[in-house]
Amino acid sequence: MTSPRPTLYHIPVCPFSQRLEILLALKGLADAVEFRVVDVTRPRDPALLRLSRGTTALPILDTPQGVLKESLVILRYLEELFPEPPVAQADPYRRAVENMLIAREGDFTSWGYRWVLNRDRARDGEFRDGMLAQYRGLEDFLTWQNPGGVFLFEDFGLAEAVFTPMFVRFHFLEYYEGFDLPAQGFDRVRRWRDACLAHPAAQQVNRERVVKLYYDYAQGYGNGALPPGRQVSSFAFEPPWPGRPWPPRDKYAAATDADLGLGG
Numbered sequence: 520m521t522s523p524r525p526t527l528y529h530i531p532v533c534p535f536s537q538r539l540e541i542l543l544a545l546k547g548l549a550d551a552v553e554f555r556v557v558d559v560t561r562p563r564d565p566a567l568l569r570l571s572r573g574t575t576a577l578p579i580l581d582t583p584q585g586v587l588k589e590s591l592v593i594l595r596y597l598e599e600l601f602p603e604p605p606v607a608q609a610d611p612y613r614r615a616v617e618n619m620l621i622a623r624e625g626d627f628t629s630w631g632y633r634w635v636l637n638r639d640r641a642r643d644g645e646f647r648d649g650m651l652a653q654y655r656g657l658e659d660f661l662t663w664q665n666p667g668g669v670f671l672f673e674d675f676g677l678a679e680a681v682f683t684p685m686f687v688r689f690h691f692l693e694y695y696e697g698f699d700l701p702a703q704g705f706d707r708v709r710r711w712r713d714a715c716l717a718h719p720a721a722q723q724v725n726r727e728r729v730v731k732l733y734y735d736y737a738q739g740y741g742n743g744a745l746p747p748g749r750q751v752s753s754f755a756f757e758p759p760w761p762g763r764p765w766p767p768r769d770k771y772a773a774a775t776d777a778d779l780g781l782g783g
Contacts, residue, residue, distance in 0.1 A: 525580050528570070541684070606676055627657070636736055638771075651700075654705055670714065690726040690729045727765075731763055732760060735752060747773075751779075
């Protein structure tokens, strides 16, 4: 008898589930896991809360053996569950180098999300400098390990699967904060970022979807919370995001539901 597929519960446009989608796409196993989207604008289903042991953080993976949490844990579980073709480095030293780069992702992600959530104009420079420092650290690491290359090693691998969803999400920094890498001093990390964004295995989410759905983050409200005066979250399933107008770039001038194509 065939074992049931693992089921992944995740929220719309979740970067932490996209890294799992990327891994499976690289393996040619997109259907090996069932992905179930959770509506973040509604209270959690009691059955899902039982699976997650009362926590609301997603994604979680329901397997025949039990439930797994934390996307990096799930990523490595899927890499071992479906070992062919390998995405992570097999050589112990190269795997350690890969893990050193992956260890930088937490701070990188934190700076980007804290910046888009920031509502204090006086701190914009602080966040811009912090984000540049993160990219500068990646520039240094990639130049140290593979100065003439594109990816960390020869091909798009596990480190790329971890970082690429964040590069996709940080389209919101370009749109709402006017941020991009300076022309000088970031050639190596720019080459890496652009190749990651263009990779065929990483096309689950595009810039337009990120910008439209993350508008409420730019208002300082994440994960389905509503900004004052609004009735519909930018993360709502309806109306579908492709038919909505692009949000205003000025995040300090709050848009209405009608402005965002959400009714009202």
